[in-house]
Amino acid sequence: MRITDTLSGEKVPLQPLAPDGVVRLYVCGVTPYSEAHVGHALHAIVFDVLRRYLEWRGFRVRHVQNFTDIDDKLIERANRLGVDMASLAGQNIESYLAQIKRMNVFPATEYPRVTAMVPQIIAFISGLIEKGFAYPSGGDVYYRVRRKGDYGKLSHRNIDDLLSGARIDPTELKDDPLDFALWKGAKPGEPAWDSPWGPGRPGWHIECSVMARETLGDQIDIHGGGADLVFPHHENEIAQTEAFTGKAPFAAIWMHNALLQLGAEKMSKSLGNLVTIDEALEQYGPDALRMFVLGSHYRSPSTYSDEALEAARAGAERLREAAFADDPAVTGRADAPSDSRERFIAAMDDDLNTPRALAVLFDLARDVNRGRAEGRDVSEPRALLRELAGVLGLTLAAAPAKAQEAAPFIDLLIAVRSDLRAGKQWALSDRIRDGLAELGVELKDGPEGTAWTAR
RNA sequence: GGCGCCGUGGCCAAGUGGCAAGGCAGAGCUCUGCAAAAGCUUCACCGCCGGUUCGAAUCCGGCCGGCGCCUCCA
Numbered sequence: 438m439r440i441t442d443t444l445s446g447e448k449v450p451l452q453p454l455a456p457d458g459v460v461r462l463y464v465c466g467v468t469p470y471s472e473a474h475v476g477h478a479l480h481a482i483v484f485d486v487l488r489r490y491l492e493w494r495g496f497r498v499r500h501v502q503n504f505t506d507i508d509d510k511l512i513e514r515a516n517r518l519g520v521d522m523a524s525l526a527g528q529n530i531e532s533y534l535a536q537i538k539r540m541n542v543f544p545a546t547e548y549p550r551v552t553a554m555v556p557q558i559i560a561f562i563s564g565l566i567e568k569g570f571a572y573p574s575g576g577d578v579y580y581r582v583r584r585k586g587d588y589g590k591l592s593h594r595n596i597d598d599l600l601s602g603a604r605i606d607p608t609e610l611k612d613d614p615l616d617f618a619l620w621k622g623a624k625p626g627e628p629a630w631d632s633p634w635g636p637g638r639p640g641w642h643i644e645c646s647v648m649a650r651e652t653l654g655d656q657i658d659i660h661g662g663g664a665d666l667v668f669p670h671h672e673n674e675i676a677q678t679e680a681f682t683g684k685a686p687f688a689a690i691w692m693h694n695a696l697l698q699l700g701a702e703k704m705s706k707s708l709g710n711l712v713t714i715d716e717a718l719e720q721y722g723p724d725a726l727r728m729f730v731l732g733s734h735y736r737s738p739s740t741y742s743d744e745a746l747e748a749a750r751a752g753a754e755r756l757r758e759a760a761f762a763d764d765p766a767v768t769g770r771a772d773a774p775s776d777s778r779e780r781f782i783a784a785m786d787d788d789l790n791t792p793r794a795l796a797v798l799f800d801l802a803r804d805v806n807r808g809r810a811e812g813r814d815v816s817e818p819r820a821l822l823r824e825l826a827g828v829l830g831l832t833l834a835a836a837p838a839k840a841q842e843a844a845p846f847i848d849l850l851i852a853v854r855s856d857l858r859a860g861k862q863w864a865l866s867d868r869i870r871d872g873l874a875e876l877g878v879e880l881k882d883g884p885e886g887t888a889w890t891a892r
Numbered sequence: 893g894g895c896g897c898c899g900u901g902g903c904c905a906a907g908u909g910g911c912a913a914g915g916c917a918g919a920g921c922u923c924u925g926c927a928a929a930a931g932c933u934u935c936a937c938c939g940c941c942g943g944u945u946c947g948a949a950u951c952c953g954g955c956c957g958g959c960g961c962c963u964c965c966a
Contacts, residue, residue, distance in 0.1 A: 663966030
């Protein structure tokens, strides 16, 4: 499998670095200061599909996703709400994990948190100081950006161009305006940990360097995250880690998903233009959300809209019908096996080309429907359809049967309607069908009776 | 200002040198008491201009339009 690597800009073959052959995947997770939105859902789904696919292909995967539960915004919001940072973070983490589950996203192998790694972070920073890559200053510790010549290599920036950006905080504590904080001395009202430099807390980027190293080692196979993290977060991470370990590359592949747009702009917490995961799930369900995400390549930005989600929902429904509708009596022979499996693999191997992979599923669905209509045995393509849908994390489950308790009554109405139909009482039988439709229950008359689905 | 991405049918979206995948929506037909579902058929010459080539959506140059990052952010 080949994956586009942000650092080199090329599609790079994935070959596990470690002798045990385990793929080490580190994904930058969320900062749990507020509810997650569908942009986070996209991110979670993309890496979930990567992991499912790799495992399906026989790789073992260690998938680590962090929670940055020490953070400026977290502190700010906790203070505003009058709660402590840990419980605010805990709450949001809990609801994120619940959403992940509802989206049929596999839980990561491990979810490290910054608050549980402070000693390791302090040790890491101390190491950087010893090696001359960092320096304490006024209770803070800063990373010396110009010490190594390759700063900027990930985001393809020239270090001197960054200065002209002029958005840099001109702190007198820094030797160079581009230097960034590894450790921030405590201010009043902030949670703090003891350190050799006085009470304080980790800066923003250091935690990922430490958590990745603690959980996966000095060098990893894939480091993932949203495209908005390339600079400065991942740029700083790669600098710190490679400075500390003296080994490169820190990650063989840097994989970044494009950001979700809402309307003309990216969806983001700071812009306030967002749709939460709960809202999307409530309205369209997990498969529709996933179909929407997989319908475009992970590196091209897509735009969230009701139209797009509705189309995705309809597509998921089509696959579901093909994969799970009851079979009529088989009268013909089975179809010859298709090359669908190979086409699916070829698509996914090529930088996780999920739109092409989905096209294979739709082709299979057509094969199944056609074979079924012609009375052939479709068990083989149907089994493959289910298998591949599973690799993409689609449940193809019927919409949650809200009408579960109403089922006996619906069945009764259907039975009455069948009698009416037998007596050609069309007006009455249609009234039942239309009435149920208004209640969200759809009837389908087939040769073997009437089936219903509730929405 | 610097770095980068994108512009394919009504909507969404693959395709990066050789007859333009797939989905949604639409139209016609089959099936159906009528529907629904399903099947079949149908629907594009790829932002504009120029160049390279036997041949370009696909390579090169220019232009127009949209977006991202450079600041907390998946």
